[in-house]
Amino acid sequence: MRVAIPCIKLRDILRVSPHFGRAPLFAIYELTNSGFKLVALEENPAMRSIRERGEAIAQLLAKYGVDTVIVYEIGPGAYSKLVDRGIQVFLVNELVSVEEALRLFKEGKLTKAEGPTER
Secondary structure, three states: OEEEEEEEOOOOOEEEEEOOOOOEEEEEEHHHHHHHEEEEEEEOOOOOOOOOHHHHHHHHHHHHOOOOEOOOOOOOOHHHHHHHHOOEEEEEEOOEEEHHHHHHHHHHOOOOOOOOOOO
């Protein structure tokens, strides 16, 4: 299983970004028996465009075989692009570290998104 998290770097700590499409980075992890292993840390390909952000990001994630994303907030365009590719979306309800988000996911404590969540 591959999991992607839109993130920002604050004092050398990766934290979940407040908004999926505007995240400067995407951390991509492989689920392993012992936890999670970082596969890639990619710049957001949509940062230079205001159009089709969701599509550009969905293409990046599909390239890495991502099947799950963990977000704080996601808009309708990005949400539909991910779901159309069979990528599940799970929600954190606080802006936590990426490590904490992965721990919560592994423990089954995150809610699966039923639609866009822009707050």
